[in-house]
Amino acid sequence: MKRFVVSLCCLVSTSFSAMVCAENIPMNKNWEETLGARSLSSCPILIKEGSTLFVLTDGILENISIAITSVDGEQVYVELNHVTVDMEYAIPVDLLPAGDYLITVRQGSKYVMGWFQID
Numbered sequence: 637m638k639r640f641v642v643s644l645c646c647l648v649s650t651s652f653s654a655m656v657c658a659e660n661i662p663m664n665k666n667w668e669e670t671l672g673a674r675s676l677s678s679c680p681i682l683i684k685e686g687s688t689l690f691v692l693t694d695g696i697l698e699n700i701s702i703a704i705t706s707v708d709g710e711q712v713y714v715e716l717n718h719v720t721v722d723m724e725y726a727i728p729v730d731l732l733p734a735g736d737y738l739i740t741v742r743q744g745s746k747y748v749m750g751w752f753q754i755d
Contacts, residue, residue, distance in 0.1 A: 659684050661739070661750035680719065680741050682750040687730035689752065691741055693719050700743045702727065707736045729754060 660683055667679040680700075681692040691702065697719040704713035704727070712732060719725045729737075732754050741748045 661752050663748055663750045665748040667746045667748055680748055684752050689727040689729055691719055691725040696720050703740045705738045
């Protein structure tokens with residue numbers, strides 16, 4: 637009986653955690669890997685999970701700028717930072733008003749742009 641209750645609790649908690657799933661942000665990018673460069677970096681991935689945006693990479697991204705702009709052109713978030721391997725760089729967006737937004741991750745002439753919506 638104890639195993640049944642524990643299994644049932646695990647099943648219920650798994651189904652509730654599946655309701656809050658991450659969604660990939662649609663992207664436009666010109667990010668290309670440069671062969672022979674001293675620091676190899678790969679294209680970042682943008683994910684929205686609940687009220688948080690994540691910038692993920694499997695390489696090291698140094699001297700990147702991250703900007704979030706509303707559809708009317710107002711910048712609501714700008715930061716210069718670096719993202720390392722296996723690091724989830726989190727950006728909380730719970731204080732932004734409802735609407736459509738553009739996130740741009742830029743490193744030199746390379747960029748990734750993604751569109752997301754706050755309900």
